[in-house]
Amino acid sequence: MEFRLLGPVEVRLDGQPLALGGPRQRTVLAALALRANEVVSVDQLTAAVWDRLPASPSSNIRTYVRQLRQLLDGPGSRAPRLLTRAPGYQLIVHPGELDVEVFEELTERGVTALARHDLTAGVAYLDRALRLWRGDPLAGLQPGPALAAEAVRLGERRLSAAEHLAQMRIRLGQYAEAVGELRRLVVSHPLREGLWAQLLLALYRGGRQAEALDAYQQVRRLLVAELGVEPGQELRRLHRAIVSDELEDVFQPASDEPAAAPDPPEPALSPHRQLPMDIAEFTGREAELRRLRALASATLDAPAGVDGGTGTVCAIVGAAGIGKTRLAVHVAHLLHADVVLYADLAGFTAGRAPVPPDAVLERMLRALGVPAERIPGDLDGRVTVYRDRLRDQRVVLLLDNAADTNQVRPLLPGSPGAFVLVTSRRSLAWLDGVHMVRLDMFTTDEATALLARIAGRERIAADPAAARRVVELCGHLPAAVAVAGRRLETRTAWTPADLAARLAPADQRLTELTAGPLDIRAMFHLSYQGLPADQRRMFRLLALHPGPDATASSAAALAGRGPDYADLLLESLLDEHLIQQTRQGRYRLHDLLRGYAGEQARADESGAEREAGTRRALAWYLHTAGRAGRLLDPDRKHPELDPSTAPRHGLVLDSYEAALGWFEDEYPNLVAAVHLAAEHGLYDIACQLPGVMLPYFDLAGVWDDWITANLIALDAAERIGDQISLADAVDRLGVAYTRAGRHAEAVAHHRRALSVRRAAGDPAGQARTLHWLGAAYQGLGRRTEAVESLRLALLLFRINVDRRGEHLTLVRLDDVQRAPRGRPVRAARR
Numbered sequence: 001m002e003f004r005l006l007g008p009v010e011v012r013l014d015g016q017p018l019a020l021g022g023p024r025q026r027t028v029l030a031a032l033a034l035r036a037n038e039v040v041s042v043d044q045l046t047a048a049v050w051d052r053l054p055a056s057p058s059s060n061i062r063t064y065v066r067q068l069r070q071l072l073d074g075p076g077s078r079a080p081r082l083l084t085r086a087p088g089y090q091l092i093v094h095p096g097e098l099d100v101e102v103f104e105e106l107t108e109r110g111v112t113a114l115a116r117h118d119l120t121a122g123v124a125y126l127d128r129a130l131r132l133w134r135g136d137p138l139a140g141l142q143p144g145p146a147l148a149a150e151a152v153r154l155g156e157r158r159l160s161a162a163e164h165l166a167q168m169r170i171r172l173g174q175y176a177e178a179v180g181e182l183r184r185l186v187v188s189h190p191l192r193e194g195l196w197a198q199l200l201l202a203l204y205r206g207g208r209q210a211e212a213l214d215a216y217q218q219v220r221r222l223l224v225a226e227l228g229v230e231p232g233q234e235l236r237r238l239h240r241a242i243v244s245d246e247l248e249d250v251f252q253p254a255s256d257e258p259a260a261a262p263d264p265p266e267p268a269l270s271p272h273r274q275l276p277m278d279i280a281e282f283t284g285r286e287a288e289l290r291r292l293r294a295l296a297s298a299t300l301d302a303p304a305g306v307d308g309g310t311g312t313v314c315a316i317v318g319a320a321g322i323g324k325t326r327l328a329v330h331v332a333h334l335l336h337a338d339v340v341l342y343a344d345l346a347g348f349t350a351g352r353a354p355v356p357p358d359a360v361l362e363r364m365l366r367a368l369g370v371p372a373e374r375i376p377g378d379l380d381g382r383v384t385v386y387r388d389r390l391r392d393q394r395v396v397l398l399l400d401n402a403a404d405t406n407q408v409r410p411l412l413p414g415s416p417g418a419f420v421l422v423t424s425r426r427s428l429a430w431l432d433g434v435h436m437v438r439l440d441m442f443t444t445d446e447a448t449a450l451l452a453r454i455a456g457r458e459r460i461a462a463d464p465a466a467a468r469r470v471v472e473l474c475g476h477l478p479a480a481v482a483v484a485g486r487r488l489e490t491r492t493a494w495t496p497a498d499l500a501a502r503l504a505p506a507d508q509r510l511t512e513l514t515a516g517p518l519d520i521r522a523m524f525h526l527s528y529q530g531l532p533a534d535q536r537r538m539f540r541l542l543a544l545h546p547g548p549d550a551t552a553s554s555a556a557a558l559a560g561r562g563p564d565y566a567d568l569l570l571e572s573l574l575d576e577h578l579i580q581q582t583r584q585g586r587y588r589l590h591d592l593l594r595g596y597a598g599e600q601a602r603a604d605e606s607g608a609e610r611e612a613g614t615r616r617a618l619a620w621y622l623h624t625a626g627r628a629g630r631l632l633d634p635d636r637k638h639p640e641l642d643p644s645t646a647p648r649h650g651l652v653l654d655s656y657e658a659a660l661g662w663f664e665d666e667y668p669n670l671v672a673a674v675h676l677a678a679e680h681g682l683y684d685i686a687c688q689l690p691g692v693m694l695p696y697f698d699l700a701g702v703w704d705d706w707i708t709a710n711l712i713a714l715d716a717a718e719r720i721g722d723q724i725s726l727a728d729a730v731d732r733l734g735v736a737y738t739r740a741g742r743h744a745e746a747v748a749h750h751r752r753a754l755s756v757r758r759a760a761g762d763p764a765g766q767a768r769t770l771h772w773l774g775a776a777y778q779g780l781g782r783r784t785e786a787v788e789s790l791r792l793a794l795l796l797f798r799i800n801v802d803r804r805g806e807h808l809t810l811v812r813l814d815d816v817q818r819a820p821r822g823r824p825v826r827a828a829r830r
Contacts, residue, residue: 001072001081003033003098006154007134009141011072018071021064023142024049028064029091030138031147032082034100036093037533039085048147065089099132100154101532106132107161110168111430119168126165133158149356156357156379156406159189166198175206190222192380193235200235204242212242227381229388275342275398278333283453284446284478285327288316288437292331292421295435299419300337300394311395311418315428318439319577319590320348320523321479324423325400327439332421337394341367343411347403348425348526354403357410361386364411383410391415399423405430425527427575441590447471447481454485459496466496473503474513475591479520486515510595524596527578538569539578540604542589543597544614546621546676547669549588553651554669557620558613563649586665611680618685620647621673624662625692627651631659632695635804637768639691639728663696674709678716686716687725690732703740707733724765727756731769734776743779750776767796771809778816786816 004010009026011018020026031048032040046057054060065082072081072091083090096102106129113122137154138147162185169178182199189195196219203212216239220231230236292314299312316324332340343360346352361382365375368389376382395418402408402424408431412420422428429436442450448467452460460467474480488499502512513520528536541558542550550558556566570587573579579587589597601610623646630638631653653659663670670693677686690697690709697706710732717726734749750773757765770793777786790813797805 001094001097003036003093004134005030005033006099006103006132006137006158008139020071021067023140024060025064025067027141027143027147028061029068030141030143032089032091033093033098034147034150036091036098036101038529039088039090041088043087044146045088046144048144049142051144103129103132103161104157107157107164110161111164114164114168115430119172122168123165123172123174126161126168129161130158130165146353149353152356152358153354153406159185159192160406163194163198166195166202170198170202170205173205175202178202179206179208186219189378189380190219191226191376191378191384193219193223193232193384196231197235197238200238200242209242209245213239216242223384227376227384229384232384232387275332275340276329278330282326282330283450284442285323285439288327288439289331292327292437293334296331296335296396296419299417300335300396302416309416310412310414310433311416311420312435313412313420313422313431313433314435314437315431316421316423316437316439317425317427317577319477319593320425320527321477321520322439322441322577323478324425324439326478327437328398328400328421328423332396332398335396335419337396337417337419339368339390339393340396340398342398342400344400345402345407347401347407348530349401354407357407358382360411365389379410386411387414390418393417395419397421402426402428404428425577427577441476442471442478442481444468444471444476447474447476447478450478450481451485451488454482455488455496459488463496466500469500470496470503473500473509477520477590477592479518479523480513480592483513483515483518483520486518487512490515506595510592510599513592520592521596521599524593527576528596528600531573531576531578535569535572535576536600536604538566539573540597540600541613542579542587543594543601544610545617545669547666547672549582549586549669551585551587553649554617554620554666555587556649557647558617560613560616614676614680615682615685616647618673618677618682618689619645620650621666621670622685622689622692623647624651624653625666625670625689625696627653628659628662629692629695631656632663632699636695637802637804639688641688641692660696660699663693663700667696667700667702671705671709674712678712683716683720687713687720687722687729689713691728694732697736698739701739703736706736707740710736723756723760724762727753727760727762727765727769730756731765731772735772738772738776738779741779743776746776747773747780763796764800764802767793767800767802767805770796771805771812774809774812774816778812778819783816783819787813790816 002010002012004012009020009030011020011029020029027049028045031045042058042061045061049061050057065084069080069082081092083092093101106125110122110125110129113119113125136151137158138151141147143151162181166178166182166185169175169181179199179202182195182202185195186192186199196215200212200215203209203215216231216235219235223229223231231239295312295314316328318324332342341364343355343364345355345360347354358379361379362375365382365386366372368386370385370389374385376385390413392415395413395415397411397413397418397420399408399411399420399422402422404424404426405428408422408424408428412418412431422431422434427436428434441447448460448464448471451467451471470484471481474484484499484503488494488496491499503509510521528539531539538555538559542555545554545558550570552563552567552570555570556563559566559569561569570579574581574587578593579589582588605613623641626638626641627650629636651662653662670689674686674689677683677689690706690713693709697709710729713729714726714733717723717729730749730753734746734753737743737746737749750769754766754769754773757769770789774786774789774793777783777789790809794806794809794813797803797809
């Protein structure tokens with residue numbers, strides 16, 4: 001089945017179009033398809049379909065859905081496509097079926113290829129992407145405002161892809177192809193100066209200088225007639241370079257060229273200050289403040305007439321609740337400029353779609369005093385007037401809550417005196433020349449200071465330990481600390497210790513972190529719900545991962561996907577600031593986000609799916625630790641693992657150093673995996689995992705963790721009635737007690753293991769147990785019992801033809817016999 005939205009809305013089954021009904025019904029389908037595999041509420045569908053609501057919109061929506069279901073889930077359908085899911089409906093779309101998703105993926109690959117300078121691949125990707133288009137997006141519908149805005153966004157994405165394609169064709173010398181595409185584009189977007197600049201460049205590079213000059217005159221006449229303005233600075237410089245036939249191999253505006261004749265001056269602008277109120281309790285971020293103020297000063301304090309390029313753009317990015325807006329507003333209030341503009345782009349705002357750039361520009365142009373009748377109706381025209389109005393002005397522009405770079409680019413003034421602050425939960429690294437300011441969690445001191453400023457310094461000073469516990473439970477997330485402070489401020493009977501006690505249960509923490517309009521769970525949900533389905537699934541499954549962090553390989557096992565795809569998903573979640581990168585290749589969830597991800601996993605993954613993911617992850621750790629243990633100590637007898645439980649994509653370890661490094665990196669996760677296996681009733685893994693970890697436990701000497709892990713293994717073995725596994729766990733405990741100098745406890749455990757092995761008929765195991773029992777007796781200085789145990793072990797090793805065991809026992813026996821009688825001897829690690 002194919003869902004086609006890049007043109008007239010169509011659904012094709014086996015290549016044949018389905019009869020989708022009237023425009024309203026097709027609009028419902030389009031709204032569902034644009035959020036494929038997500039639940040779309042009835043209210044959202046209503047907003048997509050109608051500008052003015054009918055008498056009973058919900059009833060109409062149900063009718064449309066019922067009729068669409070009959071079409072999509074008819075004969076030949078292997079599984080339901082259109083599901084009822086509170087509070088609305090969900091359209092199931094498989095990978096490759098929706099042309100919008102294919103277009104976005106191909107476009108992203110093309111832009112990535114351009115960034116890598118792989119122009120041939122980039123042209124191939126973008127050419128394929130643009131061939132998917134059959135006309136205007138969502139053509140033939142009667143959309144409401146929300147869907148109309150989406151059609152505008154898709155059109156902008158198409159135009160952006162076409163511009164990138166033309167750029168790459170020019171760089172590859174494909175001038176004829178570029179000229180043909182650009183001529184079509186300037187006809188449909190005549191006021192977009194960037195397209196004209198590319199057309200001039202392609203014509204000139206293709207040896208068509210006269211046509212390039214003629215094209216410049218066309219766009220100049222057009223701009224003067226339509227907007228009353230001359231071409232912009234870049235286009236004028238390109239024209240001069242073509243006239244003089246002195247275009248560089250890669251055209252860049254030259255800073256030492258003579259300035260063009262000045263345009264007639266505009267009336268002076270009075271200062272506009274549209275900023276929200278500054279934050280009274282602003283705390284911390286001193287390094288970021290210094291950096292941003294220095295960048296602002298270099299832009300706003302430059303002498304008039306100095307060519308500063310296109311100004312300065314600073315992107316403040318980070319997770320939800322990290323304090324991006326607070327920092328940006330505070331910085332903007334500290335700056336002085338001719339014009340100060342602010343726009344909330346609603347990239348992550350509950351109940352609102354991101355504001356289209358043309359709507360933002362209309363508001364800004366009105367604020368700048370442009371009469372309504374002089375505001376062009378199209379995006380390109382508004383950009384031109386906007387940039388012209390801000391030319392030669394000192395400008396501070398705050399673009400808050402951006403959805404992505406495509407929303408931001410048309411809003412950049414592009415003038416030397418412009419200082420732009422952009423905030424977003426997404427990475428904005430693709431903006432040209434951007435200065436990235438990535439915010440991390442507060443330090444303990446910063447978080448405690450914020451708590452004190454809100455709740456009162458005296459209350460926090462009365463119990464600083466409890467205050468530090470509160471900020472720790474908030475994960476040092478500024479918004480969470482602010483909510484905690486508000487709760488203390490409004491609950492005068494509470495102490496910091498009371499609040500810490502309420503925050504302590506992990507399953508109640510997000511519920512407690514709500515104060516009036518401040519809701520940490522809701523903040524996270526806005527980021528989560530905007531993700532594609534595979535990213536959402538990876539995010540929520542990470543809550544099931546054992547230990548503090550994950551790698552692409554361990555996450556792949558958890559999700560049942562390949563490591564390369566898992567790496568792609570993790571990197572995309574990193575760009576969304578939903579996970580953190582502790583170092584290259586290792587990712588972690590913030591504690592509060594882990595709690596939220598766990599809620600989503602319980603809501604969206606069945607119990608069977610969660611258990612399957614946990615088992616896959618634990619099996620990956622079991623088998624990888626087994627391979628690593630063999631590399632650390634190849635001569636030791638290692639537990640035999642069932643190859644049928646091995647992961648599909650195992651991690652390659654090929655040396656002692658690689659195995660040791662893996663154990664050191666994964667040690668916290670391995671310890672957590674033992675606990676997790678027992679908690680989930682996966683007793684087979686809980687029994688085996690401490691055994692395969694033995695070489696590293698022994699090498700690292702982490703006795704407490706070794707003892708705890710094997711106590712869990714012992715309990716698991718008792719639960720499943722596996723006597724050999726039980727004896728192995730008891731023996732490992734005995735060895736750990738010996739290593740820790742607790743020899744009497746070691747003797748008791750080995751004697752118990754020996755009894756179990758004799759009852760189970762395990763002579764090879766008895767030999768190992770007797771060897772370790774001899775070592776424990778040796779540690780107590782009881783030479784007679786040590787010699788007796790070791791001689792019995794030696795006999796059994798010889799019967800079982802275990803040469804390594806025989807050799808180690810002979811060495812230990814020699815140590816015991818040489819030692820003075822009655823003196824305790826430190827047990828060697830054998």
